[in-house]
Amino acid sequence: MGGKIEARLIDLGIDLPETRSPAANYVPARRLGTQLYISGQVPQQDGTDKFTGKLGSTYSVEEGQAAARLCGINILAQLKQALGGDLDRVVGVVRLGGFVNAEPDFTDHPKVINGASDLMVEVFGEAGRHARAAIGCYSLPRNVPVEVDAIFEVS
Amino acid sequence: MGGKIEARLIDLGIDLPETRSPAANYVPARRLGTQLYISGQVPQQDGTDKFTGKLGSTYSVEEGQAAARLCGINILAQLKQALGGDLDRVVGVVRLGGFVNAEPDFTDHPKVINGASDLMVEVFGEAGRHARAAIGCYSLPRNVPVEVDAIFEVS
């Protein structure tokens, strides 16, 4: 596809991965009217967890941001798949939910999730600004440090 | 009611419980356009918590799945109530939020929440496939092991 957002991804040096569908009864994306819900994505690359451990012990805030950015890249890959390959159908990012696997005394959840929020604005500009909640979890699937889900407005 | 989904529930041997409304200023279901939001449901039966404890200590993954399925049954009961008894007005399941009360080293949250996801596909078929996020909490109301909330598309 030769769309505007694809060109932007190339400028940013972002190569969206092949998507994988969960081997289960949920799906990566579900549309309702102009809303597109993306399932929680983890910092996986080529089918491998690139990060496993917790913020406040295993990982620094900067490493957490990199993990959150990778969650965001996987969100974009699922979004592209759901839109038949055409990311120019994105009207805007509505909401991100950010879940940080953190030790009980960790306090920098917003900085970690900025790794995903910043990506959305790099890719979509002003339309990438979104509502957000960032919270701490003391466990996450496969002990990944971050999980992010999303709602997009699409045409 | 003699609808198609009711017939399916009978085939599956699922008897939806009487619903209870929270004794508080929130409600079990809230509609917005074609969206119906169902409040977080816990594995309660006949007003009693059927499970109390955490995954990774009190409960096995299989027990967690049974608890998640019971959350799903309570979601369907609230959904039916909100639709005036007619589950055939369900267009599809949009999203489930799965919250697992788990020890810090627990990693199988997706398998646990499959107990609710599988139920939705048993009952609604392909229309039951949904977006999802599954996360860990180190505490939940009344120490239940699982809480699940939901968004449905309805007519």
Added chain:
Amino acid sequence: MGGKIEARLIDLGIDLPETRSPAANYVPARRLGTQLYISGQVPQQDGTDKFTGKLGSTYSVEEGQAAARLCGINILAQLKQALGGDLDRVVGVVRLGGFVNAEPDFTDHPKVINGASDLMVEVFGEAGRHARAAIGCYSLPRNVPVEVDAIFEVS
């Protein structure tokens, strides 16, 4: 503004604070059709955290309710800002997400989040009743005891 909801706030003795926008790539509010998503709000007042610590150790349930009510007041302030100052454009409260920073044996999350739920019904009456999920987190941003996000229906 001289609206009905503004008059109700005066009756209740609630003075909405000046809003602050996050110094980041997310925003306090994002609209999609008739839905307005409000980002997770914490119990901050005049730029200062009024509560830091956890339920089940630092804070009693009653203190947690006061913190949740303050989250709710900050939600209303962001909502008013997003609606150009006119809270009479609120059709109703659709959903609250309640996140309680709690010790692992804490069980009264619903009572804590009632601090926000009760506020919505005080302000909006029957239209303030909403779907809700209340869960436990063992860490939250800046160690606040409660975070609440919201979805409103607006005209």
